[in-house]
Amino acid sequence: MTAARAALPASLVLATGNTGKLREMRAILEPWHVEVRSQAEFTADSAAETAVTFVENALLKARFAATHAGLPAVADDSGLEVDALNGVPGVRSARFAGENADDAANNRELLRALEGVPDGARAARYRCVMVYLRSPDDPSPVIAQAQWRGRIGHAPRGDAGFGYDPLFVIDAAGTTAAQLAAIDKNRLSHRGRALRALVATLTATSEPAA
Secondary structure, eight states: OOHHHHHSOSEEEESOOOHHHHHHHHHHHGGGTOEEEEGGGTOSOOOOOOOSSHHHHHHHHHHHHHHHHSSOEEEEEEEEEEGGGTTOBGGGGGGTTOTTOOHHHHHHHHHHHTTTOOGGGOEEEEEEEEEEESSTTOSSOEEEEEEEEEEEOSSOOOSSSOTTTTTEEETTTTEEGGGSOHHHHHHHSHHHHHHHHHHHHHHTSSOOOO
16 A cells, blocks of 8 residues: 555545535545545535634634544635735635625626726736645644636636636636636646645655555
């Protein structure tokens, strides 16, 4: 048995009901032969994201998922930070247009907030904090962070991805995140980078199990 396979659990719970996140996480962790189960299998409830930082919210979600599933848990808290809006929407990215807003409503609200802002002032970044807990009371959570730089477009493009992906323009690729193939998004994205950093920390290697 390799070090990578020994260091990671056979099964873990992902602290989200977001099917897009679940799909991305399963694809990224597939080489390590880890079963990624959805929090929705264990509870219909979600952790209250009451903290003001990505790290604190991720820990809240991971503890909630580990408690309900009885499994090690991975949770992320991610958001979009727009320079022209002084880092908003940030930790409120999923609720930018209101508590029950969907992706389309959040995207419309972002375009409204940036109305009249020229391309050169629309710089933004996706930020992700990823945490791993072995149990709800794990005293030493493993934490990894990453970001993905881009800018906000003037209209949605693409129908893949989720969240603000149709507006998030990657200049080097000439596309939005919603126009990328899944394999390319997982390689480039804030979430993919954070998860790979988390796995590397847990296994002390970036190589998957054979």
